[in-house]
Structure formats: C-alpha cells, structure tokens
Amino acid sequence: MSKRSLDGLAGVGMCALSGSVFAEWEINLPEPVSPVTREIFGLHMLTATIALVIMIIVTAVIVYALWKFRKSAGYEADQNFHKGWFGNWAWVLVPVVVLGIDMSVAGKATKVFDLVEDTTPPDMTLKVIGSQWKWTYEYMDDGIRLVSNLNRDRKTDDPLYLHDVDNPVVLPINTRIRLLHTATDVLHAWWVPALAYKKDAIPGYINETWTIIEKEGTYRGQCAEICGGGHAFMPIVIKAVSKEKYAAWVQEKKLAAAAALAEADSAKVWGKDELYAKGEGIYRTNCVGCHQINGQGIPNVFPALAGSKIATGDVKAHLHIVTHGKPGTAMAAWGKQLNDLEIASVITYERNAWGNDTGDAVQPADVKAAR
Amino acid sequence: MSTEAIHDEHHDHKPSGIGRWLFSTNHKDIGTMYLVFALVMLFLGGASAMLLRAELFEPGLQILDPDTYNNLLTNHALLMVFGVVMPAAAGMANWMIPMMIGAPDMALPRLNNLSFWLLPFAALMLTMSMVVPHLPGGGTPINTGWTLYPPLSLQAGMGMDFAIFTLHILGISSIMASINIVTTIVNMRAPGMTWFKLPLFVWAWLLTGLLLIMIMPVLAGGVTMLLFDRHFGTAFFDAAGGGDPVLFQHLFWFFGHPEVYVLLLPSIGMLGMVVPTFSRKPLFAYKPLVYSMICLTALGMVVWAHHQYTVGMSQAVTTYFMIGTILISIPVGYMLFSFIFTMWRGSMTFETPMLFAVAIVLMFSFAGVTGVMLAVVPADLQYHDTYFVVAHFHYALIPGALFGIYAGVFYWLPKWTGHMYDERLGKIFFWWTTISFNLTFFVQHFVGLAGMPRRISDYSPVFTRFNEISSIGAFAFGASHLLFLWIIIKTVRGGKKAGAKPWEGSQVGTPGLEWTLPSPPPFHSFSTPPMVK
Numbered sequence: 001m002s003k004r005s006l007d008g009l010a011g012v013g014m015c016a017l018s019g020s021v022f023a024e025w026e027i028n029l030p031e032p033v034s035p036v037t038r039e040i041f042g043l044h045m046l047t048a049t050i051a052l053v054i055m056i057i058v059t060a061v062i063v064y065a066l067w068k069f070r071k072s073a074g075y076e077a078d079q080n081f082h083k084g085w086f087g088n089w090a091w092v093l094v095p096v097v098v099l100g101i102d103m104s105v106a107g108k109a110t111k112v113f114d115l116v117e118d119t120t121p122p123d124m125t126l127k128v129i130g131s132q133w134k135w136t137y138e139y140m141d142d143g144i145r146l147v148s149n150l151n152r153d154r155k156t157d158d159p160l161y162l163h164d165v166d167n168p169v170v171l172p173i174n175t176r177i178r179l180l181h182t183a184t185d186v187l188h189a190w191w192v193p194a195l196a197y198k199k200d201a202i203p204g205y206i207n208e209t210w211t212i213i214e215k216e217g218t219y220r221g222q223c224a225e226i227c228g229g230g231h232a233f234m235p236i237v238i239k240a241v242s243k244e245k246y247a248a249w250v251q252e253k254k255l256a257a258a259a260a261l262a263e264a265d266s267a268k269v270w271g272k273d274e275l276y277a278k279g280e281g282i283y284r285t286n287c288v289g290c291h292q293i294n295g296q297g298i299p300n301v302f303p304a305l306a307g308s309k310i311a312t313g314d315v316k317a318h319l320h321i322v323t324h325g326k327p328g329t330a331m332a333a334w335g336k337q338l339n340d341l342e343i344a345s346v347i348t349y350e351r352n353a354w355g356n357d358t359g360d361a362v363q364p365a366d367v368k369a370a371r
Numbered sequence: 372m373s374t375e376a377i378h379d380e381h382h383d384h385k386p387s388g389i390g391r392w393l394f395s396t397n398h399k400d401i402g403t404m405y406l407v408f409a410l411v412m413l414f415l416g417g418a419s420a421m422l423l424r425a426e427l428f429e430p431g432l433q434i435l436d437p438d439t440y441n442n443l444l445t446n447h448a449l450l451m452v453f454g455v456v457m458p459a460a461a462g463m464a465n466w467m468i469p470m471m472i473g474a475p476d477m478a479l480p481r482l483n484n485l486s487f488w489l490l491p492f493a494a495l496m497l498t499m500s501m502v503v504p505h506l507p508g509g510g511t512p513i514n515t516g517w518t519l520y521p522p523l524s525l526q527a528g529m530g531m532d533f534a535i536f537t538l539h540i541l542g543i544s545s546i547m548a549s550i551n552i553v554t555t556i557v558n559m560r561a562p563g564m565t566w567f568k569l570p571l572f573v574w575a576w577l578l579t580g581l582l583l584i585m586i587m588p589v590l591a592g593g594v595t596m597l598l599f600d601r602h603f604g605t606a607f608f609d610a611a612g613g614g615d616p617v618l619f620q621h622l623f624w625f626f627g628h629p630e631v632y633v634l635l636l637p638s639i640g641m642l643g644m645v646v647p648t649f650s651r652k653p654l655f656a657y658k659p660l661v662y663s664m665i666c667l668t669a670l671g672m673v674v675w676a677h678h679q680y681t682v683g684m685s686q687a688v689t690t691y692f693m694i695g696t697i698l699i700s701i702p703v704g705y706m707l708f709s710f711i712f713t714m715w716r717g718s719m720t721f722e723t724p725m726l727f728a729v730a731i732v733l734m735f736s737f738a739g740v741t742g743v744m745l746a747v748v749p750a751d752l753q754y755h756d757t758y759f760v761v762a763h764f765h766y767a768l769i770p771g772a773l774f775g776i777y778a779g780v781f782y783w784l785p786k787w788t789g790h791m792y793d794e795r796l797g798k799i800f801f802w803w804t805t806i807s808f809n810l811t812f813f814v815q816h817f818v819g820l821a822g823m824p825r826r827i828s829d830y831s832p833v834f835t836r837f838n839e840i841s842s843i844g845a846f847a848f849g850a851s852h853l854l855f856l857w858i859i860i861k862t863v864r865g866g867k868k869a870g871a872k873p874w875e876g877s878q879v880g881t882p883g884l885e886w887t888l889p890s891p892p893p894f895h896s897f898s899t900p901p902m903v904k
Contacts, residue, residue, distance in 0.1 A: 024836045027817035029753055037753075044750045051740035058736045062711060066729065069650075071718040077652040078716035090708065091659035098704045102697045105747060110690060112749040117686045156431035162831045186523040187616065189681060189756060193822050197752035198681045202617060203522060204610020207683040224756040224824040225681075228514050228523055229437040232827035298436065330526060 033219070033240075034195040034211040039112045047105055054101075116197070122178035122210060126171070130181075130188025130201040130223065132330055133230030133289040137169050140180075144253045147285050150233045152293065163220045166285065168237040172246035173213045181207040185330060186228060192221030192236055200225055213240040228330075229298065230289050264341035264364060272348060272361035279349025282342050290330060295354040302330070306354035315360055318347055319370040335371055340364035385894050393488075396480030397894060398465045401487050403787075405462030406780075408490055410856070412454030417849050419447040424811075424845035430832045440828035441514035442501060442530070448517035449497060449534070452634065453541045456772045458490060460637035461548050463779050464576045466787065468552060470885040470892060471570050473561025473901045478554040486547035493540040500533035516826050518627070519594065521608035521619050525601055532601070535594045542587040549580035549587075556580075561884065563903035567658060570881040571643025574661050575636040578668045582633050585672065586626040593622035617682050624675035632671040634768060636664065638775020639706060642728050644881075645778050646710050649725035650717025653880030660709045663702035670699050680751045689748055696746035700739060707736055722874075723797030727778035730805050731770045738766035741816070756826075759819030765812045777804075777855070784862050785869030789891040792862040800858060804851040810844030 032038040069075045081087060127138040137146040151164040171177060181190055183201035191198045199207040213219075221236040241249070284293070291297050295306035305311045310318050322343055325333035334343060344362045351358040385391060395401055422443055426435045435443065465483065469476055477483050504512040510528015513519075524531055556569070556577045569577075597619065599605040606612025608619045647654045654660065674695040676684065684692075710732050719725070741763040745751050754760060784792050818837040823830055830838065872878065872886045882903045888896065 024833050026821040026833065028820050030822065040749045040753055043747060044744070044753065047744040047747055047750060051744055054740050055737055058707075058711070059733060062714075062729065062733060065711065065714045066719065066721075069714060069717050069719050071651070071720045075716075075718050077650065077718040079652055081712075081716045082653060082655045082657075086712075087656060090656060090712065091705070094705050094708045095701045098701045099698075102700055102743070105743065106694060106697055109693065109747040109749060113686065113690065113693075116749050116752065156429075157832065159832055161430055162829060163833070186526065187520060191824070193753060197749070198755050199683060199752070200681045202610075202682065204616065205683060221822065222824060222827075226441070226514070226516050226520075226523065226756075226826040228511075228526065229441070229828075231441075231824075232437065232829045298438070 030194045032194060033215045033217070034213055036115055036118075036211060037193070037195055037197060039115050040197060043108055043112045046108060050101060050105065116209075118210065119208070120176065120210075123175045124172075125178045125180060126169070127180040127182070128190045128201065130183040130190065130227070130234075131332065132185050132228055133223075133234040134286070135165075135169075135190065135234060135236060139250070142250050142254065144250065144257065146253075148237070149285055149289070150235055152288070162232065163222070163235050163237070165235055165237045168218070168239045170239045170241060170246060170249050171213060172243045173216055173240050175243065175246075176212050177210065179209045179211065181205075181209070184332065187225045188223050188227050188234070189225035190221070190236060191224040192219050192238055194219045194221075195238070195240075196221070198224055213238075216240050216242060233289070260341075261339070264339040267365075269363060270341075270344070270361065272352070272359070275345040275348035275361055276352055277345075278341070279345035279347070280353070282338070282346040283349050283353075286334070286338070287346070295350070295356075305350050306356060311350045312356050312358055315347075315351075315362060315366070316370065318351070319343075319362070319367065322347055323367070323370055340367040340371075343367045394484065396476070396484055398469050398477045398480070398483065398896075399787075399892070399894070401477075401483050402462045402465030402467075404487050405458045405465060405490075408487075408494075409455050409459035409462060409776075410859070412450050412458070412494065413852065414856075416447055416450035416455055417852060419443045419450065420845065421849045423447065424842040426828060427830070427838050428842040429839065430830055430835060432829050435828065437828040438504075438512045438514050441516070441826065442504070442512035444826060445513045445515060445517050445519075445534070446497065446501060449537070451768075452517070452630070453538075454490075454494060454497075456634045456768070456776065457545060459776045460576075460579070460634075460772075461486075461545075461552075463572075463637065463641075463776070463783070464548075464552050467783065467885060468555060468573055468576060469559070470888060470896050471573055471881075472556065472559060472564055473882075473884045473897050473903065474555060474559035475895055475897050477551050478559050479551045482547050482551050486544045486551065489540050489544040493537050493544065496533050496537040496540065500530040500537065503529045503533060518620075518623055519597065520623075521597060521600065521616050524597060525609065532598065535598050538594050539591055542591045545583050546587050549583040552576055553580040553584070561897070561900040561903055564882065564884075567661070568882055568903060570640075570883075571654065571657070571660065572637070572640035574664060575640025575643070578664055579633050579636045582629050582636075582668055582671070586629045586633075589622055590626035593619055593626070596622075617679070620679050620682060621676065624678045628675040628678065629668075629671045631764075631767070632667060634772040635775075636668075638731070638772050638779075639664065641775045641779040641782070642710055642731060645724045645728045645782050646713045647880050648782070648874050648876040649722060649728070650714045650719050651876035651879060652713065652717045655709045655712040655715070657880065660706060663705045667699065667702040667706075670695065670702065674699065677746060677751075680748050681755050693746055693748045697743060699746075700743050703739055707732055707739070720875075722781075722794060723792075723801050724778040724782040726798065726801045727774050727781070730801070731774050731778065734766055734770035734774075734809075738763060738771060741766065754819065756824055757819035758815040758823045758825055761825045762812045762815035762819060765815075769808055769812070774805075780859070782874075784859070785873035786885065786890045786892070788863050788866075789869055789889075790862050790866035791869050791873060792858055792866065796854065796858050796861075800851060800854045803854065804848060807844050807847035807851060811841050811848050812844075814840050814844075 029041055029044060032041045125140040127140055129136040135148045146167050148165045148167045151166055154161045154164055181199050181201040183203045188201040189198045190201060195211050195213050196209060199209045217240055219238040223231055223234040290302040291305050295304060297304040310321055323335035325331050341364045344364045344367050347362045351360045426440055500513060503509040513527050513530045513534055515523045556573055596607040600608050606614040608614050608616050610616060643654055674692055676692045677696040680689060745754055745763055781797055814837040818834050823834045869890045871889050877883060878886050884901055
C-alpha cells in the first residue's frame with residue numbers, strides 16, 4: 001500500500017473518530033497541543049488505521065468462507081487443499097507479509113520515540129511529586145512550591161467532578177518544559193493526555209519527560225497508576241497562560257511565599273481562632289485525602305481524628321506524629337513539608353474541630369521545640 | 372448397548388463414596404474435579420466483576436468504598452486467572468491427553484491428586500484475604516490489582532500475606548500439574564504416536580506445561596521477597612533501604628507475560644481440534660502451526676517489559692522490548708491464518724463449538740491488532756493504564772482463553788457424559804454471551820482513549836455514557852452463564868445418547884484415539900496401548 005493511500009485512510013479514520021460533539025461520547029485521544037503528543041497522535045492514528053484495515057480484510061475473508069464453504073450449501077471439503085502450492089508456501093508468505101506491516105509500524109515508532117526521548121536543554125523545569133493522594137509541584141527555577149488537591153465541592157452531576165483541583169499548575173506556553181517525576185510513598189503516574197504522556201512516578205526514581213504547550217487553555221488529566229484508595233481522586237489541572245501572565249504569576253507567588261515565611265518566623269503569640277482558621281485550610285490541602293473532611297478517617301484503613309486519643313490527649317504526642325510521621329503506615333512526616341506556623345495551626349485545628357474541644361492553641365515555638 | 376460397552380463396564384472397578392474423589396488417582400475423576408472447581412470459581416470471579424460494573428454504572432460511590440473496590444478488582448483477576456482458566460485447562464488436559472495419546476492414565480497419578488487438592492485450600496486462603504481486613508488488626512485490604520506492585524503492596528494489611536501464600540500454593544499446584552502433563556506426553560504415548568502425529572491440543576499443553584515450570588518459580592520468588600520486605604526487615608523493593616520498586620515489576624512480568632500464553636495456548640490447541648472437525652478437513656499447515664506455537668512460547672519469555680514502558684528504562688532496552696513484542700504478531704498471525712484456511716474449502720456446519728471457534732478467530736484477531744498498537748512504545752505512553760488496555764486484554768483473554776474453554780466444553784461434553792447437549796440452548800448461549808461480551812468491552816477502547824484510567828473506583832461524568840453501556844453489557848454477560856450452568860447440568864443428567872464419535876468430522880487429520888473409546892469412556896482409558904499407524 002502506498003504512503004499516500006495510507007494517509008488518505010488515516011484521514012478518513014480520523015474524521016470518523018473525532019466526529020463526536022459531546023464530551024461524554026468522546027472516543028479518541030484529545031486534540032494534541034504539544035509537538036510530542038502530536039507526533040504520538042499521528043502514530044496512534046497510523047496504527048489504528050492499519051488495525052482497522054486488517055480487521056476489515058480478516059472479517060471479509062471469514063464471512064466469505066462461512067458463506068461459501070458451508071455444508072448446507074452442499075459444499076464438499078477439499079481434502080487436499082493443504083497439500084497444494086498455497087499450503088506448502090503459506091508458511092513463508094504469511095510471516096513475510098506480517099513482518100512487512102510490523103517493520104513499517106516499527107520504523108515510524110522509533111522515529112517518534114527519538115522525539116519522546118529528546119533531551120534538549122529546557123527553558124524551565126517542573127518537578128512533579130506524587131503522594132497519596134495529591135500532587136506537589138516544585139518550580140525548580142523559581143523556588144515555588146504548590147500542593148494541588150481534588151476540588152471536593154463538585155458534585156457527581158458536575159462535568160468537572162473529579163477533574164478539578166484547588167490549585168491548578170500554571171505553566172507558560174511556547175516554553176520548553178522539562179517534567180521530573182517522582183513519588184514520596186507509592187507509585188503514581190502523572191498524565192495529561194493533550195500535552196504530557198505518561199511516565200511513572202516511583203519513590204527513589206526521578207523520571208523525565210518534556211513538553212511545549214502551544215495553546216493557552218485549561219488541560220485536565222489524572223493519576224494513571226493505582227496508588228490505593230484515593231487513586232480516582234487525584235486529578236491534574238494545568239492552566240497554560242502567556243509568558244507575560246506567567247511571569248506576573250511567579251512574582252505574585254514569590255511575594256506571597258516571602259510574606260508567609262516572615263509571618264511564621266515572627267515571635268508573635270497567636271490566638272486560638274487565628275490558628276484554627278489557618279489550620280482548616282492546611283488540613284483541607286494536606287490531610288483530607290486520608291482523614292477525611294469530617295475527621296472520621298476510613299474505618300480499618302485510616303484512623304479517625306475526631307475523638308481520637310492523639311488529637312485529644314497529650315499535645316507532645318500529637319506534635320510528634322505530625323512532625324515525624326508514623327513509620328510503616330501512610331502517615332507522612334510533615335516536619336519537612338510544613339513550617340512551624342503551619343504545623344501549629346493544623347494541630348490547633350485538629351484539637352478543636354469535630355467536637356475535639358481541648359481548647360489548646362499550639363504555638364509555632366512549641367513546634368520548633370518539638371522538631 | 373454393544374457387547375463392547377458391557378465388557379468395559381464389567382472392568383470398571385470404580386471406588387464408591389467420597390473416597391472416590393478424595394483419594395482419586397484417576398485422570399478422568401481428577402479432570403472432572405478440576406472442571407467443577409473452575410466452574411465454581413467462574414461464578415465467584417464473575418460475581419466480583421458484576422459488583423465492580425455495578426459500582427461503575429454511574430459516577431459517585433454507591434455500593435463499594437474505594438478499597439473494597441480495589442480488593443474485588445484484585446480478586447476478580449486472581450480468581451479468573453488462577454481459579455478459572457488454569458484449572459479448566461488443566462481439567463481438560465487431565466481428561467483428554469491420556470485418551471488422545473493412547474495412555475491408560477497420567478504418568479504420576481498421586482501427584483495429580485495432590486495438585487488438584489491444593490486448589491480448594493488456595494481458594495480458601497484467597498477468600499480469607501478478603502475477610503481478614505474486616506477483622507480487628509487486619510489492616511488495609513489488598514488494593515493493588517493482581518500485579519501486587521510494591522510499595523503499595525507493602526502498605527496493605529494481613530490480606531496481602533494471605534494472597535502471597537495463596538500464590539505459593541497455586542504455584543506448587545501448577546508446577547506439579549505441569550510436570551505431570553509434560554511427563555505423560557513425553558513418556559506415555561502409544562506406539563506409533565510420533566511427535567508430529569500429536570493432536571494440536573497435546574502440543575499446546577506440552578508447551579504450556581514447560582512454560583509454567585519455567586515461570587512459576589519466578590513469581591514465587593518475587594512474592595517471597597515481598598513477604599520478607601513486609602515482615603522481616605529486608606528492603607528488596609524499598610527505595611529508602613536501597614532497594615528498587617521496579618525490580619518487583621520485572622520479576623512479576625517475567626512470570627506475567629508468559630502467563631498470558633499459559634492461558635492462551637490450551638485454547639489455541641482446542642481450536643486445532645474444533646475447527647478441522649466442523650470444517651471436515653485436516654488442519655491447514657499442522658507442522659508450521661506447531662513451530663509457530665514453539666516460536667510463540669520462546670518469544671513470550673523475552674518480551675515481559677512491554678508491560679512497563681512507563682517505568683523509565685533506557686531507550687535501547689525499551690526499543691528491544693518493542694521490536695520483540697511486535698514480532699509476536701508473526702506466530703499469532705500465522706495461527707489465526709491457519710485456522711481461517713482450515714475453514715477455507717471445507718464443508719462447514721455451525722454447531723456451538725464451531726460458532727465459538729469462528730468468534731474466537733475474529734475477536735482474537737482484534738485483540739491482536741490492538742496488541743500491536745499497544746506494543747508501539749510512544750503510543751503506549753498514552754494508552755498505558757487506561758481502559759484501552761482493559762479492553763485489549765479482555766478481548767485477548769475472554770475469546771482467547773475462556774471462549775476456547777467453552778468451545779472445548781461443548782465439543783467434549785458428549786464424550787465426557789455420553790449425552791448430547793441441547794444444541795438449541797447451546798446456540799442461544801453462544802449468541803447471548805458473544806453479543807454481551809462485545810457490548811461490554813468494545814466501548815472500553817473508546818473510554819480509555821478519551822482518558823479514563825483503569826483501576827479507578829469513581830470517575831468523571833464525561834465517561835458516564837460508555838460506562839453505562841459497558842455495565843449493561845456486563846450484567847447480560849454475567850447472566851448468560853446461568854444458562855451455561857443449566858446446559859451442563861442438563862447434559863450430565865441426561866439427553867440424547869452420544870455415540871463413540873458424536874461429531875461427523877472428528878478424527879480428521881489426527882489419530883483421534885479419543886473417538887475410538889465409547890462415550891462416556893471406561894474408567895481406565897487404554898489398558899493395552901493402541902497402535903497408531
């Protein structure tokens with residue numbers, strides 16, 4: 001088959017596949033917005049078209065045979081069919097034809113693979129860290145850190161249910177972005193079909209992919225490697241903006257981070273209500289994945305905090321488990337990820353929410369002492 | 372009744388009572404037990420699939436919490452692979468291989484007994500793995516999927532230990548069964564039964580047995596290392612202790628990929644019996660078909676890492692696995708080609724086994740072409756871990772393994788029971804199950820491409836439509852098996868008498884020793900070896 005006619009077939013196939021109007025009848029990969037996903041899309045359409053053509057031929061041959069060589073039509077079996085020239089040489093013929101198809105697919109595939117593995121120096125690097133069950137993003141060039149959680153306010157009839165987050169990743173368009181993938185606990189996989197193919201996030205590994213986003217917009221994806229009970233609940237949202245808007249966003253984030261740092265380092269003694277309000281936000285970002293919004297946890301899986309011994313007993317034990325984690329369980333050591341003020345507020349929140357009326361107000365200084 | 376049959380019955384000293392089954396060393400009785408066990412497991416594995424599909428019927432969590440969903444998902448796979456397809460194929464091997472090669476029984480009858488009787492205990496252990504998480508101190512359910520990847524499997528509770536020991540017991544059972552089958556085929560052939568006169572089913576099982584002996588120890592080693600990481604302070608798979616989580620994936624898939632051919636080959640062998648029978652002419656290209664099965668077995672051992680394209684292997688290694696995997700299309704393509712050209716210029720009739728055979732050739736071809744799509748690395752970086760993969764392997768394993776077993780059951784039920792099954796019901800079962808199967812899994816290709824990852828308990832409403840179709844299909848598919856059960860019960864209890872040779876076209880091309888025995892065959896197959904010309 002000539003290349004031209006193949007392309008023609010691919011075109012027909014593509015029209016048929018992308019003709020759907022409604023998102024819920026979507027039957028193909030989304031429209032690619034980066035060079036690498038575009039090449040992959042082309043490869044996908046090529047192999048899909050070859051698959052379609054092979055299936056049409058196989059089906060036609062079988063249907064013809066079933067119709068033509070049925071006993072009810074009085075057809076007598078040809079007992080010597082397998083002894084003729086066809087029977088003697090088919091074992092050469094078939095592998096040669098199949099090998100030919102295979103090699104044309106593999107040829108195109110290795111070319112696209114070279115592009116996938118292209119390691120041209122990037123303009124910026126984004127480190128993507130998977131944990132149960134949220135994504136943490138580190139903008140390596142600007143020192144910005146972002147935690148992105150499922151937006152739990154969306155209900156099941158909302159088209160964005162399970163496809164929306166509290167903090168989307170903001171990225172500039174027309175910029176070569178290197179993505180580094182790793183995980184803190186179990187395997188995850190960061191996948192945004194329109195612009196970023198999969199590479200697993202593996203604890204102890206740093207995997208690398210790249211992309212150049214060519215169009216402003218919001219792109220969605222989700223975790224693609226089973227990571228426990230919350231696997232379905234860690235979506236990814238990318239907001240691709242112009243370079244100027246991106247620079248402004250970076251500036252704003254840097255200022256906010258500096259302000260937060262100054263606040264945490266100040267010697268101020270905080271009131272319980274201030275800490276409680278701050279703590280609620282931090283709890284929602286970091287803790288709800290396991291302990292749930294109502295502090296009830298998941299029976300037999302994640303412990304409840306409402307009325308628990310730790311959250312209502314000795315403050316020191318509470319500080320210790322939050323700062324150092326609990327080895328052998330999913331409970332992470334938050335000491336490295338949150339500053340003193342953040343830990344103080346989230347503990348204050350946990351000790352006063354859901355009927356845990358201890359009245360405690362834990363100060364940043366207490367956290368510093370406990371580290 | 373012919374004098375010959377009376378004569379045979381006279382010599383049948385069947386033990387009676389429960390002892391006949393508990394202490395059985397008879398290949399037919401053990402074969403029957405294997406088949407009954409597989410049927411029971413089919414309903415358990417099917418029931419778990421029904422629960423999964425019910426949960427996925429619409430967005431939101433309605434009947435299962437995510438961990439229970441994942442636990443059922445894991446058990447569905449383990450039950451179907453280790454509880455249904457492997458025992459059913461082993462049951463058929465037990466029943467048919469001695470009769471096909473002209474042997475009195477299996478080579479190692481007591482080993483045969485042990486390898487079966489380990490299975491119910493393995494099933495019990497697997498059931499326990501689902502129960503213990505709900506007991507105090509049981510910990511998290513197994514929420515990893517059947518691949519049991521660490522570090523997630525290190526987090527899980529006591530259920531995981533039960534699953535690990537289940538796999539150990541199952542591994543011992545299949546290694547023993549395989550040694551028995553290989554030994555039987557090598558040593559017990561009737562005089563004149565040369566290698567290239569063996570029925571294709573026997574060849575398929577010879578290769579399956581050899582594969583199992585090679586791969587099961589690797590799985591056992593992998594899960595043992597997992598057990599040590601969990602309880603004895605080792606760090607094989609824990610990066611924090613200097614281990615490597617990806618090492619387990621290599622060990623698992625070194626077993627896992629050939630395992631696919633373990634599930635597939637016996638059914639390919641079954642096709643090699645069914646298609647010539649109902650086409651009334653010999654298999655097209657028997658010898659190349661045997662060589663392509665050998666080639667498939669060898670290639671299947673060295674392509675495992677195509678399940679792990681996304682873990683970050685080097686480009687050179689990944690390219691090797693891609694080329695190796697694409698080359699598998701050659702032997703598989705040749706097999707399907709042979710079956711199509713066995714039908715070509717035949718004189719075909721379409722009894723239930725043949726209907727299944729035709730459907731298998733078509734649907735398995737489809738799994739083959741989506742398999743080549745998945746083998747292509749850059750494209751797989753999009754397909755990987757989506758419903759596209761789920762659809763692909765269900766198209767490979769349901770037609771490729773399960774429907775092959777159904778074809779075999781309908782083909783050999785008259786031989787086993789002495790009664791013809793109800794052809795009309797058989798055909799209804801075929802159409803019902805094939806249509807609902809396609810309804811269930813065809814649309815999953817689309818929803819996978821549209822971005823739905825596999826192994827999620829809840830999904831965004833953009834995926835609702837196809838999931839509804841899939842669930843409806845799945846319920847119909849599940850329900851069709853009640854008819855299957857009824858047909859089998861009805862055939863065992865009675866029906867039109869089947870002669871020694873119930874199918875007009877049986878015995879074409881192969882020695883067909885099994886058809887020289889009456890239906891049902893005597894308790895001991897061949898006391899004096901038949902001569903094969």
